[in-house]
Amino acid sequence: MAPFGKLLSFFSLAVLAQAANKDQWRGRSIYQLLTDRFAGGGQCDLGSRNYCGGNWRAIIDKVDYIQGMGFDAIWISPTALNIEGYSRWGEAYHGYWTADPTRLNPHFGTADDLKALSSALHSRGMHLMVDIAINALASTNPSIEASALASAAQGNFLFKDPANFHKRCGIQWENRTSEEYCWLVPGHEENEVALLDLATETPAVANKLIQWVPGYVKEYGIDGFRIDASKHMGKKFQHDFCKAAGIFCIGEVAGDNTQYAASYQGTDGIDSVFGFGLMYGFNYVFGNGDRMDRLTHYIDGAARSYPDQTVIGSFLDNQDLPRINSRTGDKSRIYNAIVGSFMWGGIPTVYYGLEQDIADGPYDPNNREALWNYNNYATNGDTYKRIANLNKIRKYLGSRGNFHKAVAKRVSSNLYEAALQRDEALIVLTNRGDGANGQWTVPNTHFGKNVNVVDLLSCVKGKTDVNAALKVTYKSGFPFVWVKAEIASAGGFCGGAGQALVADPVSADDIVEPTSTEEEDTPIAPTSVAVGDENGPTFITNPDVTATSSASSTDATSSTGSEGQNSSSGTCKRSRKRSDVAGKR
Secondary structure, three states, X not given: OOOHHHHHHHHHHHHHHHHOOHHHHOOOOEEEOOHHHHOOOOOOOHHHOOOOOOOHHHHHHOHHHHHOOOOOXXXXXXXXXXXXXXXXXXXXXXXXXXXXEEEEOOOOOOHHXXXXXXXXXXXOOOEEEEEEOOOEEEEOOOXXXXXXXXXHHHHOOOXXXXXXXXXXXXXXXOOHHHHHHOEOOOOOOXXXXXXXXXXXXXXXXXXXXXXXXXXXXXXXXXXXEEEOOHHHOOHHHHXXXXXXXXXXXXXXXXOOOHXXXXXXXXXXXXXXXXXXXXXXXXXXXXXXXXXXXXXXXXXXXXXXXXXXXXXXXXXXXXXXXXXXXXXXXXXXXXXXXHHHHHXXXXXXXXXXXXXXXXXXXXXXXXXXXXXXXXXXXXXOOHHHHHHHHHHHHHXXXXXXXXXXXXXXXXXEEOOOEEEEEEOXXXXXXXXXXXXXXXXXXXXXXXXXXXXXXXXXXOOOEEEOOOOOXXXXXXXXXXXXXXXXHXXXXXXXXXHHOOOOEEEOOOOHHHOOOOOOHXXXXXXXXXXXXXXXXXXXOOOOOOOOOEOOOOOOOOOOEOOOOOOOOOOOOOOHHHHHHHHHHOOOO
């Protein structure tokens, strides 16, 4: 008879994998890592784009580190067998140069290692999300002739029939058919990796993948998929694939057009997508020091577009984008961005290294650091502890009622501040930055009249006035998460009391109104990023921004870059991201 522990572990794997639909993911938070760069490796030269030795077993040894921040899900790199050898863009350490998705990448470990990781997470009540890259197979030879396919990846291609692939062509952006049928990276130069686009709409390709995936999910106890390049495959195939998998699927539909991204979510598509528009908003405002309405524009757009905002992936950066810390050295603005991303709604997702304030970048290979080279996985840093507190806040508020079934709605905003209401919480964000002190009054809060409130981030207390307005006094440009005092006390926050009163009751005369029409929150429509342009807007790295401290100021001194224009051919930008810049594909 098998030991009880093994039986329990097997039972946990089976139950969690079967139950991990979007209802079981709603309310969770995800820690995203690159398997090769998170733990277990040695010397790592980022510029060489080589394998550095990170592996699945080593992740198990660092689960305490991840769970210490309050995360209850981990997203790992694709597990698929990748092409071998050194190309112009290095090795396939990232896992996105798929040769055969039905086989494992031996660089990351064995089947038993992956099962052990899944079991270790499930024993702690955590979920395992696996990145899955099935839009294309990778090769240094862009030919799809039968002889070339037979020898590709040392003969390890899953598909070898030319009819299984789309003909080679560069993507014409804003053309959905082109985005689905053409190649992300056509492979123009010698030893350059090409992504041979799979014809997932054909029965030969679709059926093979759909028949394989249920067994893969069951064998390794997978709870969710992050669908790579989701916008480059048809919705029907993705819907059928995820239905067969029986688990939560969240897609990468890159670009800042929220309405376009939202079209992939729903009963005829997949469960969710990552909120790229919101990500751009957070980076505009807190990375670049731009106007607050750049963020509220995307928040309002999300409310109009997504069928279910509560499972949208909320994030600040990832393996294909500059780390937000590479955009600015202003830690107060970074703190506001983190709070906004966690408290807006959906599923907060943190790219490994944010908790250690890693600021390398802006792009691959420098944003794919070996974490073991940074602070020895320290747990005493401000950002690590702030993330842990935010996860604690989310879990507590989610246990009370409708917090996880709600997203933040704009209450009031100006150029520098925004007040957002989410269920019982009032989130106040400012982009004024380090050293900024001042006051701002939020009118007509949901708390009601003459109500004592507490900020769960700083433990300062406040009280609304007879008009339900709340005057907040911010110090050093820090954000707030206000709740009623009795809610804070019941959750054991702030010792049940709070610190000195700093937010006094105010009268209607105290409410700060914009002094010019320029301060009114007029949404700024995107002007340059075409539907489907994964790169999105161009950002300034480390802008020199000086934020004023007076709420009545008419403008802040800021510097923001011009937004990147699309190539008329539609292929250069995406190819650059996928190869020259990202090396991901």
